[in-house]
Amino acid sequence: MSEKFDILIIGAGPAGVSAALTACNRGKKTGVISNPPESSKLWLAESVSNYPGMSGTGSDIVKAMRRQLEESDAEVIQGRALSVVPLGKTIGVAVGSEFYETRAVIVAAGISRRPICPGETEFLGRGVSYCATCDGMLYKGKTVAVIGDSEEARHDAQFLSDIGCKVLSFSGREKLDIRGGMKADTLVADGVEYAVDCVFILKDTLTAESLVSGIESERGIIKTDRSCKTNIKGVFAAGDCTGAPYQIAKAVGDGNIAALSACEYINTEKEI
Known part of the structure; x- marks a missing residue:
């Protein structure tokens, strides 16, 4: 504590x-x-x-x-x-x-x-996270998506990059869909599929x-x-x-x- x-x-x-x-x-x-x-x-x-x-x-x-x-x-x-x-x-x-x-x-x-896209609530804790500094190290060296256009989102995207993640950045204004099986493994943005290990959604x-x-x-x-x-x-x-x-x-x-x-x-x- x-x-x-x-x-x-x-x-x-x-x-x-x-x-x-x-x-x-x-x-x-x-x-x-x-x-x-x-x-x-x-x-x-x-x-x-x-x-x-x-x-x-x-x-x-x-x-x-x-x-x-x-x-x-x-x-x-x-x-x-x-x-x-x-x-x-x-x-x-x-x-x-x-x-x-x-x-x-x-x-x-x-x-x-409200949730910004389908799959957000379903995969929360299973490939969807709201905190890059909390969960980022779990995805060191892997491909992650960062959704958000705030200063915090840019800061967290840099943090993820610094620890070795391949970062895909999205503003959140795209038409988004998070898909997967036991965990999230795909982010669809404006009809384009991206293979990811985690989706970080950074909301105020x-x-x-x-x-x-x-x-x-x-x-x-x-x-x-x-x-x-x-x-x-x-x-x-x-x-x-x-x-x-x-x-x-x-x-x-x-x-x-x-x-x-x-x-x-x-x-x-x-x-x-």
Whole structure:
């Protein structure tokens, strides 16, 4: 285990920042798992004028929230959450090649992308991976495909090349299909077949089902009650990942509620 937290928050958008500030103010040891701020959809907004007390471009608001987060007592963990695994009284969260333990999790990862192509979910863990630095060494000297057009995807493609992999890069905008038998062995891109040993799919955010096994969701939207609880004990959700309206004000409110609910859950568990 790398480190233990009271509350781990997946996502550093408006919902995640709000949850982190509330959790810190309640005295909880808080971690926030964050992609680069520039990857936020809010960052691209030309103008935001409907959030009380703040206006400007989306990047202005993201920067202001990020400053407040970094000035708080929360620990910001740069990386991409890969899985959330209940461990009994605690919950494990994999971030890249690191593993953290926490008493409660708040998923505030924004709108999750659905699987980008047929075969992705079917072959996950059997020739399909979301983490090059975790699984890359298993394919040293072999042919791998990297799907993604982010800076992280380019970095991971270089990592795979450096360890001796033959790397085939795809943006993800192609018509893709992953095929195989017991494991994935073929990637079809725009009708062309490529023999591969592994397909690395590098997304900013995983689907709810991929991130938290067994979580109730519908079309990628996590189901919660009014206190932001999910059907998984100790796991809460807030912001755009719980559905419309996709507004900053709603996300911030959700983050506050989720953090309060997580704190109450932790305090109650201590008494049992």
